[in-house]
Amino acid sequence: MTSDLRDLYQDVILDHGKKPRNARVIDGATFTQPAYNPLCGDKGTLYVAMDPSGEKIADAAYVGQGCSISTASASIMTDFVKGKTCDEALVTFGLFHDMITAPPDQASHRPVTDLGKLSVFSGVAEFPARVKCATLAWHALKAALTEASGEAPRPVSTE
């Protein structure tokens, strides 16, 4: 296996791609956000439950079908954002997005100390065609947290 491919398909990603965590419906979720990547057909729904104060994410889950990168990203994201505030989650998406769209010369071995387990996706930077796979669930989260205002949510799209 070439090293670049291993950067993309790290064992953690393969594991979460095969056995996604939080792949369930949250009954009574605060936000229910459809997500769709028309380029490859990946589809899913993100569920977010806020804690009673409405400040922190109490629970997050994602049900959908997609490639291993998008499945693993949704799985690890839903783990990661539990207990975070909306602002913390959105700042994290910014850092995550920067990491996986970094220019190739900066991409390898780039320190991603703030991102913890999310840093397994740093290899995506070498595969621009896969950025949308890794960000589909995140775009859904951003749409849920920033645009939800009581209306029926429109599907978020990576296109």
Place this chain on the structure above:
Amino acid sequence: MKTLTAAVVRDPAVAPAPSAGSAAVPAFDVNAVRSDFPILATHVHGKPLVYLDSAASAQKPRVVIDAERQVYEEMYANVHRGVHDLSMRASEAYEAVRGKVARFTGAPSAKEIVFLRGTTEAINLVAQTYGRVNVKEGDEILITALEHHANIVPWQMLCEEKQAKLVVAPINDAGEVEMDAFEKLLSARTRIVAAAHVSNALGTIVDVERLTALTHEYAGNAVVLIDGAQGVPHMAVDVKAIGCDFYCFSAHKMYGPSGMGALWGRKALLDAMPPWQGGGDMILSVSFEKTTYNETPFKFEAGTPNIAGTIAFGAAVDYLTGLGLPAVAAAEHDLLNYGTGALSSIPGVRLIGTAAQKASVLSFVIEGVHPHDAGSILDYEGVAVRTGHHCAQPVMDRFKVPATIRASLGVYNTREDIDVLVRGIRKVQEMFA
């Protein structure tokens, strides 16, 4: 004037027989063909390019590339306008392609060939001109479940405007149009039948002769449009033998430039159709009170066309004609059979689209692996395939898969290409085991 295509013609009769071919197969020297395509020397991720994505767009032989460059270097000027020498040369070369395309498709007259940007634009033209005049409320447009988006959406738009109904003939589990069901869907309400010659997603060759004959027998008010985008690169086409009323295709899938294509239509139909876009070249005279439109086909070609692209399109026609489409079809069929056998023998690989008559396409899924992941890993092996819905989402829905991996063959592909694909699939399976 210089001849642009003198270097193209390879006499298939003197080409050496392929090592793997049988005596009955027309001579076809794939190694000579490969040497015509400069891009095949490219490496991808350090591996030799194995290009298996010709159904998305085919690579270009040097004669096509040279033809386009030669236009700009030796004869470029606007067409149909100048009395100066360059304009005359460019116009002559440009119009000569109309004749080439007519002969290539068996069209009775060069005046029945409309140059357009491609298949998509051709279908939109027919929908927006013939369709808007002839389709009324309650009428039906009949397509098949094999169609790609370009042969669905223009008709949906027309149906929405006219309160007409889009009717879809089903396909069976092999990916073949169910002709009995198709026949039953024909009626006096049917105004247009539109069908692919070859399915881009599955490779099914549709029996367009039968489909056309059934239409003309059971739906006397209907015209038949055949989308030949995946037909012309792989088989000899004769629109008279098909019996259809419109036939359209793109240059870029038949080794010509992108952004070019042609529509053939029966002259009486084209003459009766209103123009589409207005502008220069499509008029005879213009005043602020009244404009007189130019004759067919020029009334459909507003504005300065893709001059160099058209002339390079002609070079692509010459190239394919020189190879000999019967030889191309036989060689590709042999390779398709080899590929079908090779993929079928891999546990966990399922072919989608198993029609008895197929061309060029091996569409498949790998158990437990999303096509997008397979595409990235194959790319690292130098193998270019398409992964996704192939702009044919209803076909994917029919087979209950979100996407497939599609390996599609062109004149330059070899058994070795298939072998590299097979080894790549095994690597994909190892990674996701």
